[in-house]
Structures are given as C-alpha cells and as structure tokens.
Amino acid sequence: MKKQADGHRKDIQFEVGERVFLKLGPYRQKTVANRRNEKLTPRYFGLYEVLEKIGAVAYRLKLPSAATIHPVFNFSQLRRAIGDYTVNPELPVTLTEDLEVVLEPLELMGVREKEDETNEVLIQWKNLPDYEATWEPYERTK
Known part of the structure; x- marks a missing residue:
C-alpha cells in the first residue's frame, strides 16, 4: 500500500x-x-x-x-x-x-433585479482591474 x-x-x-x-x-x-x-x-x-x-x-x-x-x-x-x-x-x-485576499469595495457600478426579486449590485474592487468587478447580493453590502 x-x-x-x-x-x-x-x-x-x-x-x-x-x-x-x-x-x-x-x-x-x-x-x-x-x-x-x-x-x-x-x-x-x-x-x-x-x-x-x-x-x-x-x-x-x-x-x-x-x-x-x-x-x-x-x-x-x-x-x-x-x-x-x-x-x-x-x-x-x-x-x-x-x-487570503482581502478586498475592499471601491465603487458601486450598477444595480440589477433578479427573477426572484432580489437585488444585486455590481462592485468594483480596490486594486483590481475593471473586469474583476462582481455582482454581489444587495443584503451583503449593507
């Protein structure tokens, strides 16, 4: 073995x-x-x-x-x-x-409503390029 x-x-x-x-x-x-x-x-x-x-x-x-x-x-x-x-x-x-990578939000770039009526925000992260922006649930950004 x-x-x-x-x-x-x-x-x-x-x-x-x-x-x-x-x-x-x-x-x-x-x-x-x-x-x-x-x-x-x-x-x-x-x-x-x-x-x-x-x-x-x-x-x-x-x-x-x-x-x-x-x-x-x-x-x-x-x-x-x-x-x-x-x-x-x-x-x-x-x-x-x-x-671990600790990311800080730089700016909110957009908002969208999903089919289940929850909202998501597009977040641009500090020290990352524009294409690394991610959609995050609105509840996590409060």
Missing part, C-alpha cells in the same frame, strides 16, 4: 539562487467566491529567488519589499521555473499572512 501511495510523490528539492513560482490558494473571501472567471485567475505568482533552505521542506524566498506576507514557504507551494519568463504576475496587494 505504501508503494502505491508513494508512486505519485516526487522528491522535490530547490537550490539556493533557483527561481520559483509561488502558489497561492484561491480567494477565500466569501463574497467573491462565486465569480464567473475564478478558473482564469493566476494560480502561481512571481518568479522569486530561493534565498535559503530552512529545514527539510521549507524555503525562504526573496519577495518584493511591498509584500506583507512571511517569506518562508513549504515546498508544496513552490513550482520550479524552467526557461525564460517575461510575464510576472505580481502578488496581490491585499494579501494577508494567512494567504
């Missing part, structure tokens, strides 16, 4: 100076969990340099000075960067220590 379970596991090690992507969990804030385009949001961020190995499974990364999260991550949150990458999705500005 152990042999079967270990069959899909890999021994992943990163060297100091190697470039890696950082995997962050999906948005955990309940009001934006049902977005239409959540499947299209980036799963990995960065190209960040490994500064040091801490213990058997943890690595310290060189994060931007504006990052507000702890720079030590488990190897399971990292993915080796192979080749040259020019596109660099940045860390979300509103990322907390628990790797």
